[in-house]
Amino acid sequence: MxxxxxxxxxxxxxxxxxxxxxxxxxxxxxxxxxxxxxxxxxxxxxxxxxxxKDYVFSPSENSIGRKAVISMMLRHEKGVLSNVLNYMSSENANILTINQSIPINGKASVNVSLDISDISKSIDDIITEMKSIKGVSSVKLLSIE
Known part of the structure; x- marks a missing residue:
């Protein structure tokens, strides 16, 4: 995975x-x-x-690979965040929290925490595919446990 x-x-x-x-x-x-x-x-x-700091994580006992935090930069256009969330849902990622900044210069920073215990692909594959969604400028895995 x-x-x-x-x-x-x-x-x-x-x-x-x-x-x-x-x-x-x-x-x-x-x-x-x-x-x-x-x-x-x-x-x-x-x-x-x-x-x-962005490469070393400490997993919790009995929860390795169950939660992830992803940071994205999205264009401030109608439906971009909705498309990203729909994609995550289609990959069986359960969205736990969403934190979105106010758009500046036409882009907004969005952090999403996910329960990834039921995903069918690797988190790396999901992140790669998210980068191809129209309006997504960047995607980065911040942490995983």
Whole structure:
């Protein structure tokens, strides 16, 4: 299902990956004021954090591959978001949340969280196909668990 991803024991990886996750958790939980404070607290550089922050995730127990968060940039045209949501539904992805920004310069940022436990294709294939929907400028997997 997730051809581009591996599940690897953190025992064999450099501790920097775990520190990136720890820094992201500090930021997300509001325990620090910003990235600089978070990376200082866990002992990594800002550049290390930025290098790995979009590629290292910590799965929850018993829920690997069940939820995903996707970020998209959509043209501000009638029906674009509806077409994207209909496509996701047709692939058996259950939409949990939608967060859309106000359109600026004719485009809006949309983040969608999904339950992907029943999808019939890989999440990578779904993202690739979403990029071909008219009005979709970009699609990116932000996180998966």
């Amino acid at each position: 997730l051809k581009k991803y591996l599940i690897v024991s953190k025992k064999i990886l450099p501790d920097v990956y775990e520190k990136v996750i720890e820094a992201r958790n500090l930021i997300n939980n509001g325990n620090v004021k910003g990235i600089s404070e978070a990376v200082k607290k866990v002992g990594i550089s800002r550049s290390t954090y930025y290098k790995y």
